[in-house]
Amino acid sequence: MQLSLRGRSVLVLDKAQFGSGSTGQAAGLGGQLRSNPSETRLLMEGIKVVREMERKLNQKIFTKTGSLHVAATEDRALELRDFVKSGKAIGFEIELVDREFAKSRLPCMQTDDLIEFCYCATDGHFAPSELLSGYMRIARDAGATLLSDTLVEDILIEGGRVKGIQTADETFFAPVVVNAAGPWSYLVAELTQTPMATATLGHYYLVTEPISDVQIASTDAAIRDRANRIYSRPEMGGLLVGSYEQEPVEYSMEALPEDFQMSEIRIQRDNLNVALLIEAASQRFPFINERTPMSVTTGIMTFTPDGHALCGQVHDVEGLYHCTGFNGRGVFQSTSVGLLMANLICQERTGYQMGHLDADRFSDEPWLGDRESIRTRCRNRYANHYLIASKG
Ligand SMILES: Cc1cc2nc3c(=O)[nH]c(=O)nc-3n(C[C@H](O)[C@H](O)[C@H](O)COP(=O)(O)OP(=O)(O)OC[C@H]3O[C@@H](n4cnc5c(N)ncnc54)[C@H](O)[C@@H]3O)c2cc1C
Secondary structure: OHHHHOOOOOEEEOOOOOOOOHHHHOOOEEOOOOOOHHHHHHHHHHHHHHHHHHHHHOOOOEEEOOEEEEEOOHHHHHHHHHHHHHHHHOOOOEEEEOHHHHHHHOOOOOOOOOOEEEEEOOOEEEOHHHHHHHHHHHHHHOOOEEEOOOOOOEEEEEOOEEEEEEOOOOEEEOOOEEEOOHHHHHHHHHOOOOOOOOEEEEEEEEEEOOOOOOOOOOOOOEEEEHHHOEEEEEEOOEEEEEEOOOOOOEEOHHHOOOOOOHHHOOOOOOOHHHHHHHHHHHHHOOOOOOOOOEEEEEEEEEEOOOOOOEEEEOOOOEOEEEEEOOOOOHHHHHHHHHHHHHHHHOOOOOOOOOHHHOOOOOOOOHHHHOHHHHHHHHHHHHHOOOOOOOOO
């Protein structure tokens, strides 16, 4: 969308339907707070992008509910106080709040064990499909061509420069190619004999059906309870709760059948990770148990070893960019990463320090040629997603 709005000639290809990958499975949370202030600033910018899209499309895309972070121990409380200090320093709306306020924003939450709370008033959530169709409409109106059911089979490179891409029926020539193939990105990178430091991990969230004696309003706050490894937001009168478990299931994208549909991954209610998710959810929301009527959604996330995305040019192939590895946050990050990528590609100055997203930052690592080693690092990052955040 951002490149089309800058007058670039844009072609977007998807081997299946747009949104049929991770995006279609996402929980849609939009939390701006990151331990890296540049990233928080970029996400704050993303909210402005969405507001502008809503204005253009005359359609609501983002639901602002605010979000809570909670702590039950002194070290987690310290983490929240650090969040508030670093957020305020860059003008992000974040406050320490008391139990009564937190309870008023999310009445169905159990707070007896909690000692500290902070609140981010401008956070909220999206329906990922609405955000995606918004991007597509604006991009098309600005002249972009979008082709679904078109597999990129090869990336053409000549003399250290990208020349275009090859599909089964056609060659498309272009001075810039962006690999934004989500979980499949490492396979697309392999077309150019470049290993990519991503791994693809299963992730689950539950959505309870409305429960007669538990009031959940669509305006209730989202929450992150990092010690219990869970996040949550209201959904259709019920509660959506997801968890970053200790031992995620791993997928090899190359081993999946050709007609694989992410939306068709099914998981048994007695699966260990689902049992762990329900158990973690019940810690904060005691009305949730194995007998609660609920649906469970599964999808595949793309993780990197350090928890940051890979966004930028591949240094030894001019014109080839990666835009992937969003560590479970790519729907919301897309709002600002689109801006960042367009700035990079159009060689516009950006006011953001984004060195930590450099697409080539692992290129000197001795383990980069070893897929098993990459996978271990990414799995560890997933398992530690809600570890106490380091400052900076
Ligand atoms: C269960 C779950 C919950 C999540 N919750 C959240 C959340 O609350 N908030 C949030 O921000 N993020 C969330 N995420 C993460 C988010 O979904 C991803 O980060 C984001 O969707 C990544 O978008 P993408 O466009 O990079 O990848 P995808 O949406 O996977 O898109 C990649 C596309 O590339 C296409 N493709 C692949 N190979 C080729 C090829 N060779 N040629 C042509 N096309 C190809 C695929 O068909 C696919 O449509 C969640 C993810 C999951 C699985």
